[in-house]
Amino acid sequence: MPMPVKILATEIPEVLVVETGLARDDRGFFAETHSAKMFAAAGLHETFVQDNLSSSRKGTLRGLHYQIEPEAMGKLVRVVKGSIFDVAVDIRRGSPTFGKWVGRTLTGENRLSLWVPVGFAHGFLALEDDTLVLYKCTSIHAPEFERAVNYADPAIGIAWPFTPSLVTPKDAAAPPLASADYNFAYPR
Secondary structure, three states: OOOOEEEEEOOOOOOEEEEEOOEEEOOEEEOOOOOHHHHHHOOOOOOOOEEEEEEEOOOEEEEEEEEOOOOOOOEEEEEEEOEEEEEEEEOEEOOOOOOOEEEEEEEOOOOEEEEEOOOEEEEEEEOOOOEEEEEEEOOOOOHHHEEEOOOOOOOOOOOOOOOOOEOOHHHHOOOOHHHOOOOEEOOO
């Protein structure tokens, strides 16, 4: 039985919300969380080469992370258990939405995923204890190309649902967008 899947635009057209359908029966449910065919039908021809899983307690802030070219990384982010406020920030020079952000609440219950394409910094705030986040990546993790933008940069102005209580020193010390190292251009 085909799973109904919806791909929805956000305020920044390249960032997408993916809503997966469910087939329920006496055993529980079944859902396709990613389909290359479904992505291709939406005009996205991404190849995922790595899956990452993180566990976070409530108040944990992870981000805003990205990898620069030539190891730039797109991410399809979903929550397996718990909930997050997930954010993508446009850091493509020349983009009409440069420095703007999109945020969505992703939960294990709402079955939403956020597509964060290359050229966007990504981060999330865990809204519950024991939150499990799974993301499919278009590039392998390459620490030498890893960069970050400060999650509290007032020039970006992300409206986090509450003040994070756990931020790594590395993320807390990340530069503001005005002095960050990135090499993305618009259009890509």
